[in-house]
Amino acid sequence: MKIEEILKSTVPMDNSKKIILNVLYTQNVITENFNEILKPYEISGEQYNVLRILRGQKGNPANMWTIQERMLAKTSNTTRLVDKLLLKELVTRKVCPENRRKIEVLITQKGLEVLAALDPKVIAHEQFFSKNLNSQEIDQLNQLLEKYRNQ
Numbered sequence: 820m821k822i823e824e825i826l827k828s829t830v831p832m833d834n835s836k837k838i839i840l841n842v843l844y845t846q847n848v849i850t851e852n853f854n855e856i857l858k859p860y861e862i863s864g865e866q867y868n869v870l871r872i873l874r875g876q877k878g879n880p881a882n883m884w885t886i887q888e889r890m891l892a893k894t895s896n897t898t899r900l901v902d903k904l905l906l907k908e909l910v911t912r913k914v915c916p917e918n919r920r921k922i923e924v925l926i927t928q929k930g931l932e933v934l935a936a937l938d939p940k941v942i943a944h945e946q947f948f949s950k951n952l953n954s955q956e957i958d959q960l961n962q963l964l965e966k967y968r969n970q
Contacts, residue, residue: 838967849948856940860933865895866904870934873910873926880923882915909933 822840823832832840850864857867872889873881887897901924904910909930915921949957
């Protein structure tokens with residue numbers, strides 16, 4: 820369905836506006852679907868992102884700056900996200916022995932188990948949104964989105 824039909828727009832739109840509206844609308848559809856996957860685990864998309872970053876550390880702690888740097892949403896309040904994950908016992912937090920101003924965060928076994936349970940659901944989610952595209956179209960879409968974003 821075209822974006823004009825979805826938004827029930829009667830006013831002609833130029834292509835630059837259509838691109839932005841298509842990207843924003845598509846992001847909302849993907850996010851709403853993803854949030855439904857996360858709902859039973861009582862975590863947000865941003866909290867999931869933090870857990871994935873920490874799992875990627877392979878048992879090594881990450882400081883707040885490292886987490887913030889790797890976040891998809893750079894505006895996320897990393898401290899607040901970590902605090903919520905701490906309350907759910909999905910991460911631990913301690914002061915770095917070498918630098919008392921640095922906070923180190925580690926994913927717990929419970930956090931790893933939540934990610935392990937989510938992994939197949941997240942893969943299915945990703946594949947669902949790619950199913951109407953062939954591999955060449957997927958590559959092309961990725962290239963175009965990167966080109967569009969990297970002005």
